[in-house]
Amino acid sequence: MISPAVSRANGKHHGKAKGRAARPKPKAPALRAVKPGGLSNAQLLEVYRAMMRIRVLDDRMITLQRQGRVGFYGACTGQEAATIASGYALRPGDWVFQALREQGVALMRGLPLVPLIAQVFGNSGDLTKGRQMPSHPASRAVNHVSWSSVIGTQLPHAVGVAWAAKLKGHDTVAMAFLGDGATSSNDFHVAMNFAGVFKVPVVFVCQNNHWSISVPTKNQTASESIAVKATAYGMPGVKVDGNDVEAVYAAVSDAVSRARAGQGATLVECETYRMGAHSTSDDPTRYRDQNEVEEWKKRDPIQRAFKRLQSLGAWDAQRDEELRAELLEEVNAAIKAAEALPAPALDTLFDDVYEHETWNLAEQRAELKAASR
Amino acid sequence: MPTLNLLQAVNDALRLEMRRDSNVVVLGEDVGKFGGVFRATAGLYEEFGPDRVIDTPLAEGGIIGTAIGMALYGLKPVPEIQFSDFIYPAFDQIVSELSKMRYRSGGQYTAPVVIRTPYGGGIKGGLYHSQSPEALFIHQAGLKVVSPSNPYDAKGLLLSCLRQNDPVLFFEPKRVYRAAKGEVPEGDYEVPLGKCAVLREGTDVTVITYGAMVHEASIAVDQLAEAGTSCELIDLRTLWPLDIEGITASAHKTGRVVIVHEAPRTCGFGAEISALLQERCFTSLCAPIRRVTGFDTPFPYTLDEEYLPLAPRIRRGIEETVSYEA
Ligand SMILES: Cc1ncc(C[n+]2csc(CCOP(=O)(O)OP(=O)(O)O)c2C)c(N)n1
Numbered sequence: 001m002i003s004p005a006v007s008r009a010n011g012k013h014h015g016k017a018k019g020r021a022a023r024p025k026p027k028a029p030a031l032r033a034v035k036p037g038g039l040s041n042a043q044l045l046e047v048y049r050a051m052m053r054i055r056v057l058d059d060r061m062i063t064l065q066r067q068g069r070v071g072f073y074g075a076c077t078g079q080e081a082a083t084i085a086s087g088y089a090l091r092p093g094d095w096v097f098q099a100l101r102e103q104g105v106a107l108m109r110g111l112p113l114v115p116l117i118a119q120v121f122g123n124s125g126d127l128t129k130g131r132q133m134p135s136h137p138a139s140r141a142v143n144h145v146s147w148s149s150v151i152g153t154q155l156p157h158a159v160g161v162a163w164a165a166k167l168k169g170h171d172t173v174a175m176a177f178l179g180d181g182a183t184s185s186n187d188f189h190v191a192m193n194f195a196g197v198f199k200v201p202v203v204f205v206c207q208n209n210h211w212s213i214s215v216p217t218k219n220q221t222a223s224e225s226i227a228v229k230a231t232a233y234g235m236p237g238v239k240v241d242g243n244d245v246e247a248v249y250a251a252v253s254d255a256v257s258r259a260r261a262g263q264g265a266t267l268v269e270c271e272t273y274r275m276g277a278h279s280t281s282d283d284p285t286r287y288r289d290q291n292e293v294e295e296w297k298k299r300d301p302i303q304r305a306f307k308r309l310q311s312l313g314a315w316d317a318q319r320d321e322e323l324r325a326e327l328l329e330e331v332n333a334a335i336k337a338a339e340a341l342p343a344p345a346l347d348t349l350f351d352d353v354y355e356h357e358t359w360n361l362a363e364q365r366a367e368l369k370a371a372s373r
Numbered sequence: 374m375p376t377l378n379l380l381q382a383v384n385d386a387l388r389l390e391m392r393r394d395s396n397v398v399v400l401g402e403d404v405g406k407f408g409g410v411f412r413a414t415a416g417l418y419e420e421f422g423p424d425r426v427i428d429t430p431l432a433e434g435g436i437i438g439t440a441i442g443m444a445l446y447g448l449k450p451v452p453e454i455q456f457s458d459f460i461y462p463a464f465d466q467i468v469s470e471l472s473k474m475r476y477r478s479g480g481q482y483t484a485p486v487v488i489r490t491p492y493g494g495g496i497k498g499g500l501y502h503s504q505s506p507e508a509l510f511i512h513q514a515g516l517k518v519v520s521p522s523n524p525y526d527a528k529g530l531l532l533s534c535l536r537q538n539d540p541v542l543f544f545e546p547k548r549v550y551r552a553a554k555g556e557v558p559e560g561d562y563e564v565p566l567g568k569c570a571v572l573r574e575g576t577d578v579t580v581i582t583y584g585a586m587v588h589e590a591s592i593a594v595d596q597l598a599e600a601g602t603s604c605e606l607i608d609l610r611t612l613w614p615l616d617i618e619g620i621t622a623s624a625h626k627t628g629r630v631v632i633v634h635e636a637p638r639t640c641g642f643g644a645e646i647s648a649l650l651q652e653r654c655f656t657s658l659c660a661p662i663r664r665v666t667g668f669d670t671p672f673p674y675t676l677d678e679e680y681l682p683l684a685p686r687i688r689r690g691i692e693e694t695v696s697y698e699a
Binding site: 095126127128129131132136138139140145146148150153155156157158159160161162163164165167168172174186187189190191193194197351352353354355358359360 | 398424425429430432434435437438439440441442443444445446447448450462465466469470473474475476477478479480481482483514515517537538539567613614617
């Protein structure tokens with residue numbers, strides 16, 4: 001059912017067939033051998049619920065941004081299957097390195113809604129004390145590491161975490177998310193290279209959403225795919241229909257199992273689409289064709305997951321409406337609670353630069369206090 | 374007490390701490406079997422094996438980026454950047470990631486990586502094996518910057534760095550790697566961070582320096598002592614956090630200050646020290662604060678000794694400062 005969407009890149013299968021006309025292009029082995037999805041109906045429903053939760057949250061946050069209540073937002077919209085099904089393949093002790101759009105993974109892994117939304121407001125309920133732009137959460141409790149905004153920089157960190165786990169003899173896996181644009185960064189190269197050389201338990205999940213702000217993927221790379229790049233680093237690369245929950249889960253859980261079993265890193269390319277703007281600061285009508293967006297909306301991962309659940313007899317439109325209403329109520333209640341929280345205390349501006357405050361920061365703290373009296 | 378050179382003292386500190394703390398790992402280019410191009414990690418691979426003394430691919434961004442991840446997970450990575458001139462491929466990881474991890478995560482995550490790197494001139498290394506980039510890192514909130522001038526401090530400061538929880542740039546003055554010799558206790562001891570050393574007390578002028586130029590300043594100060602000028606010589610040891618009390622006390626006492634460093638003058642650390650002392654010691658100062666430094670050129674291959682602020686130039690700077698009358 002999903003097989004055409006899934007192919008595996010490795011050294012043997014990705015030599016360009018052109019110029020060697022006699023040889024037929026080798027068939028990519030179907031990953032379906034792994035077994036379809038591997039998700040029970042109950043699990044599929046759990047994933048679906050987490051996808052829906054982030055969709056509802058994203059929609060509300062974008063509205064709040066338009067109302068001037070939050071400063072910025074980067075949404076997952078259109079990429080929920082790639083995001084959530086990937087995160088679902090992890091165990092609680094595993095580590096996650098997000099890029100802009102994967103806060104839904106932290107949510108699914110137990111970060112409560114209120115601190116997550118407080119991060120968007122940047123107020124005192126934010127675990128990171130209002131220091132970063134929205135869509136940059138971090139939570140030690142769920143091993144969700146702080147991301148910097150600098151595209152690609154989180155990738156070597158994930159390799160380092162996985163490497164340390166390996167050196168300590170733990171079976172922890174690190175998962176790093178990245179966009180297609182990030183595959184052009186130098187950190188992508190060094191991370192893939194180190195991961196390959198030291199065979200560390202890391203899974204790179206590239207969300208190829210076709211756009212890096214206004215730049216299409218073909219302007220990022222001349223490679224036939226992103227997955228194929230893995231070959232050069234001596235690790236498997238897998239390309240998967242990123243809007244198909246079961247396909248993503250199959251590919252990513254396979255990669256996670258390989259990592260946990262000491263077989264090293266994998267690059268999974270999820271082919272998906274950024275249905276909305278790059279961020280609330282962006283206007284995609286200036287650079288992309290609306291027809292393309294409409295085409296991809298037909299492949300909306302949430303609708304597809306809904307249809308799949310329906311065909312399995314596990315879900316229906318009525319329950320779907322109820323779920324949506326329930327999640328909206330939950331999100332709205334959390335927004336209300338989070339928005340009511342005060343700004344971070346003035347003093348927090350100077351905390352956490354060093355473990356112990358240095359003299360210059362003590363002086364500057366006093367200076368700010370005196371000026372704001 | 375054994376007499377060691379600065380390199381041996383660094384090696385001694387690493388070995389001691391690796392024996393004491395199994396979380397310490399060394400990584401970098403050629404640090405393993407070869408023991409580093411300067412031999413700073415010699416013998417560690419044999420004792421601790423390839424999992425703790427790791428030869429990495431040639432990518433400084435990867436060395437520091439993965440070290441950050443290791444530290445997040447609870448290891449104590451000590452990456453070596455083979456020459457500080459090659460730290461720039463890792464500059465983004467140091468500036469955007471390493472220095473800010475604690476702050477941006479609200480204190481939830483820290484990456485206390487200790488980056489060791491040889492710096493400065495004196496080995497006929499031309500533009501790319503001679504630079505002194507310390508000011509670039511002092512400018513980053515969240516980093517500590519340390520530079521020993523002698524073997525005793527090298528061991529004690531490195532041990533201190535390895536036992537605290539902030540990221541550190543540990544700049545080793547390669548000009549005196551072998552030339553600086555001294556007695557170094559065999560066992561464990563720490564030299565505290567953030568404390569300068571007054572190497573010689575004096576009353577006429579304060580000379581503030583660090584790293585290899587401590588030795589040049591000593592020569593100048595010795596010569597001036599014979600001529601009757603009493604210089605107070607300060608080795609900063611920790612550049613950041615700076616020992617502000619130590620240097621202001623001395624500036625108040627002498628009223629005249631000369632700052633010496635190899636790095637180019639403009640926006641060098643001397644500029645910051647000068648500004649701080651001017652803000653704090655204005656009424657005590659009897660002469661403009663003088664900087665004797667590398668020039669605002671790239672580091673030259675052939676005329677390297679002319680570029681460096683060696684003893685003759687330091688001496689002249691001190692003399693002019695001491696004889697200044699308003
Ligand atoms: C190093 C760096 N360069 C530029 C930017 C500005 N920027 C932010 S997101 C982005 C595009 C990222 O595209 P991609 O990696 O495909 O992820 P997506 O946003 O599509 O999820 C750019 C250029 C940045 N944040 N970091």
